[in-house]
Amino acid sequence: MDKWIKSTVLIVLLIILSSCQDMIEVEKESFVIAIGMDVTDQEGIYEFTFQIANPNIASPMTADPNGAPDEILTVLGADIMTAKDKADAIVTKRISLDHTAIFVISEELARSGDLLRVIQPGTRTSHMRHDIQIIVSKEKAETFLNNNNPIFEQKPYKYFQYKITQTKETGIIPYADLHRLLQITEGDADLFLAIYATTIHDEEEIEKSEDQYLAGELLQKGGDKTQFMGSAVFKNGKMIDLLTAQETRIANLLDRTVPLNNILVTYTDPIKPEFYISGNYIQTKNPDIKIDYDAKANHATIDVTVLFEFEILAIPSLISYAENNEHKEILEKHLVETNTQLAKKFIEKTQEEYRSDPFYWSLYIRKYFKDVPSYEKADWHNNIYPNAEVNIKYELKRLQFGKTMSDTNLSEVRD
Amino acid sequence: MRINTKLTTYEICALTIIFIGIKLTDTTPTLLSNSTQNAFWYIPLISFIVMFPFFLITLYLLNKYKADHLVDLLQILLGKTLGKALAFFIFIFSFFLSAFDFRSYVNQIKLLYFDKSSITIIFALLIFISIFGAIRGIKVIGYTARVFFPLFQFSLVLLIILVYPSLVFERIYPIFGSGLSNVMYEGIFKGSFFSSFILLMMILPVARKPENFYKGTIMGLIISVLQIVFLFLIYATFFDYKSIERVPYPFHDVALYIDLGSFFTNIETFFMTFWLFAVFIRFILLLYLNTWLFGATFDIDNFELLILPMGFLIMVIGLIPDNIIVNEFVYRNHLLNLNTIFLFIVPVILLICHFFKRKKV
Numbered sequence: 001m002d003k004w005i006k007s008t009v010l011i012v013l014l015i016i017l018s019s020c021q022d023m024i025e026v027e028k029e030s031f032v033i034a035i036g037m038d039v040t041d042q043e044g045i046y047e048f049t050f051q052i053a054n055p056n057i058a059s060p061m062t063a064d065p066n067g068a069p070d071e072i073l074t075v076l077g078a079d080i081m082t083a084k085d086k087a088d089a090i091v092t093k094r095i096s097l098d099h100t101a102i103f104v105i106s107e108e109l110a111r112s113g114d115l116l117r118v119i120q121p122g123t124r125t126s127h128m129r130h131d132i133q134i135i136v137s138k139e140k141a142e143t144f145l146n147n148n149n150p151i152f153e154q155k156p157y158k159y160f161q162y163k164i165t166q167t168k169e170t171g172i173i174p175y176a177d178l179h180r181l182l183q184i185t186e187g188d189a190d191l192f193l194a195i196y197a198t199t200i201h202d203e204e205e206i207e208k209s210e211d212q213y214l215a216g217e218l219l220q221k222g223g224d225k226t227q228f229m230g231s232a233v234f235k236n237g238k239m240i241d242l243l244t245a246q247e248t249r250i251a252n253l254l255d256r257t258v259p260l261n262n263i264l265v266t267y268t269d270p271i272k273p274e275f276y277i278s279g280n281y282i283q284t285k286n287p288d289i290k291i292d293y294d295a296k297a298n299h300a301t302i303d304v305t306v307l308f309e310f311e312i313l314a315i316p317s318l319i320s321y322a323e324n325n326e327h328k329e330i331l332e333k334h335l336v337e338t339n340t341q342l343a344k345k346f347i348e349k350t351q352e353e354y355r356s357d358p359f360y361w362s363l364y365i366r367k368y369f370k371d372v373p374s375y376e377k378a379d380w381h382n383n384i385y386p387n388a389e390v391n392i393k394y395e396l397k398r399l400q401f402g403k404t405m406s407d408t409n410l411s412e413v414r415d
Numbered sequence: 416m417r418i419n420t421k422l423t424t425y426e427i428c429a430l431t432i433i434f435i436g437i438k439l440t441d442t443t444p445t446l447l448s449n450s451t452q453n454a455f456w457y458i459p460l461i462s463f464i465v466m467f468p469f470f471l472i473t474l475y476l477l478n479k480y481k482a483d484h485l486v487d488l489l490q491i492l493l494g495k496t497l498g499k500a501l502a503f504f505i506f507i508f509s510f511f512l513s514a515f516d517f518r519s520y521v522n523q524i525k526l527l528y529f530d531k532s533s534i535t536i537i538f539a540l541l542i543f544i545s546i547f548g549a550i551r552g553i554k555v556i557g558y559t560a561r562v563f564f565p566l567f568q569f570s571l572v573l574l575i576i577l578v579y580p581s582l583v584f585e586r587i588y589p590i591f592g593s594g595l596s597n598v599m600y601e602g603i604f605k606g607s608f609f610s611s612f613i614l615l616m617m618i619l620p621v622a623r624k625p626e627n628f629y630k631g632t633i634m635g636l637i638i639s640v641l642q643i644v645f646l647f648l649i650y651a652t653f654f655d656y657k658s659i660e661r662v663p664y665p666f667h668d669v670a671l672y673i674d675l676g677s678f679f680t681n682i683e684t685f686f687m688t689f690w691l692f693a694v695f696i697r698f699i700l701l702l703y704l705n706t707w708l709f710g711a712t713f714d715i716d717n718f719e720l721l722i723l724p725m726g727f728l729i730m731v732i733g734l735i736p737d738n739i740i741v742n743e744f745v746y747r748n749h750l751l752n753l754n755t756i757f758l759f760i761v762p763v764i765l766l767i768c769h770f771f772k773r774k775k776v
Contacts, residue, residue: 016540022528022529022530022531022532098681099680099681123661129671129672129680129681130668130671130672131672131674161677162677165677179581179672182658183654183655183658186655186657186658186661187655187656187657187658188657257583259580363583363585363586363588364585366585366586366588366589367585367588367589367590369588369589370589370590370591370595371454371589371590371591371592371593371594371595372452372453372589372591372592372593372594372656373593373594374589375589
């Protein structure tokens with residue numbers, strides 16, 4: 001008798017294992033990979049574009065060679081959740097936002113300052129991860145997602161994941177996930193940099209050094225149309241400016257919360273300025289930042305020392321820098337000077353134009369305050385940083401020359 | 416299977432750590448950071464330092480009078496009627512606190528994983544599990560805790576390792592949060608985080624030797640406090656001081672953010688399994704100890720039969736608050752503050768009575 005009761009109870013319990021009203025088969029869910037947001041003429045109503053992944057692409061057996069890798073759908077809504085509800089009426093399966101990888105925001109929406117309003121559901125619901133990347137697109141987000149057609153990557157989720165990880169390592173785009181956006185915007189002391197991308201290219205290429213471009217300016221023939229390059233600067237949730245790839249790199253390298261340390265850069269050749277020198281810029285340690293804070297005058301002196309190593313990869317001018325000591329010294333001085341000049345110009349720009357720093361340097365000033373109200377009163381954002389005296393110094397620790405000992409002597413080769 | 420022997424030091428230690436240590440996974444950081452901002456990570460340490468002498472006093476008295484358990488000690492020191500009245504007071508306090516605790520965790524489960532299911536069903540299920548586990552008896556609970564404890568620690572360590580690259584240690588500055596006076600006030604008055612420890616003192620008779628009990632509980636208490644402070648430090652450096660006030664469940668938010676390589680990206684349910692199991696053990700123990708306290712106050716020997724109605728009552732009371740804001744910031748906050756005062760007074764009263772008795776003899 002006892003055994004029967006126990007078995008019945010167990011079987012009844014098994015029914016509860018399907019999670020009551022929350023049960024949904026995986027096949028009945030469709031996963032959104034990217035959410036695009038645009039402004040419309042009405043205030044408070046936005047246009048949401050959902051890029052839904054085609055699950056059949058994942059396994060080679062059910063893959064249809066002519067099948068579309070994704071489905072792109074645009075609806076109007078007051079926020080993400082209402083738009084998702086409307087989209088649910090159109091698609092065959094219920095939309096799940098669990099695997100969203102990116103938010104694409106049009107530049108127009110970013111500049112209007114409504115970013116936080118639109119992103120707000122991302123914080124309230126537990127269904128969106130906080131490592132969603134924030135991308136600002138030059139054109140409308142709808143156009144961006146529709147034009148974005150990677151040639152090799154069939155699976156849109158993998159495309160975004162690999163592409164952004166890859167590009168981050170070259171330093172031309174910033175670290176921009178939802179978590180960082182919330183920390184920095186709510187922390188109210190620094191600038192947030194979002195990834196800048198576009199699928200519309202400029203008509204003609206203006207001659208610039210290799211990393212001074214913004215997305216869309218790089219002239220390319222063939223390959224994917226999408227270019228991720230540069231960043232959009234946000235102050236207090238509103239976009240104020242754009243940074244070129246070079247400026248983004250400087251911002252990334254001076255920020256201790258961004259783990260970037262090995263990038264390929266180009267400098268003008270100091271002896272023959274019509275040529276360039278390319279190499280690996282390696283920063284193994286975070287820059288050493290010392291702040292001298294005068295509490296009464298509310299003034300800070302910031303001393304930044306950046307230690308870097310350089311490994312030369314290409315010298316098209318064929319001047320022998322490795323063997324000739326004099327040339328080597330000229331090169332070393334030139335590297336240090338160029339870097340210092342660039343960084344100084346950029347820092348001055350942030351102090352005067354933006355009046356805040358994109359390097360998350362407010363972390364260093366915090367230990368001078370005993371408690372939060374006095375820290376907020378001193379106001380790093382508007383008072384301390386714009387008036388601070390910033391001294392930046394680059395030090396070249398090591399200069400490496402790669403594999404070859406000396407280059408071809410051009411005059412010897414040519415008769 | 417050694418179920419028939421009494422509890423060893425290791426089992427008691429594991430029970431204590433799971434029982435008290437699970438506080439690092441609920442809304443405690445949010446509650447604390449509302450008044451102390453980014454200094455909330457060392458508040459449990461302050462509370463512990465403030466409360467520890469009082470616990471030691473009670474443990475010392477337990478040892479001195481060779482009492483069976485807490486209620487017995489109260490009766491010895493204060494006389495039968497007064498002791499029973501005080502024990503009843505303690506029971507009422509911890510009963511209501513347990514009910515709101517239950518509600519808090521049910522809210523957590525519902526909000527995070529079971530959007531559409533009704534809260535009554537989830538609550539009923541949790542109560543059912545607690546009743547089922549509690550009826551088995553304390554020795555089974557101890558054995559389960561011993562088996563599960565390393566797994567729980569492993570999942571915590573994995574979480575810490577995976578979140579480590581995203582931590583920014585400068586966020587603990589300014590060191591005094593919203594001001595030294597606020598920090599001190601919260602530290603002293605939130606001592607009732609460890610109020611469940613009073614309940615744990617009922618376990619004394621089931622330990623193999625009384626020394627096992629003392630060693631196990633004190634070691635468990637210290638280890639769980641260190642764990643709580645360490646995890647709170649991680650929350651403080653992961654979420655900045657303004658964002659932590661908006662995040663109700665930091666443990667799950669951290670689990671939502673981390674990933675294991677580029678293939679295993681959504682691993683939050685992995686941590687949820689271990690967390691859920693720890694929650695079960697905590698609530699089974701909570702229900703059992705509350706019923707034991709009740710039974711000891713009214714001299715009921717077979718109190719195990721009372722577990723079912725007690726569980727049902729807890730569910731009814733736990734369903735009273737409307738939503739998580741009311742539950743957390745109104746009911747629990749006030750109850751915790753009152754409970755701390757209570758926890759200060761009781762050992763002091765006992766100590767005074769102890770001195771009186773010594774004088775008489």
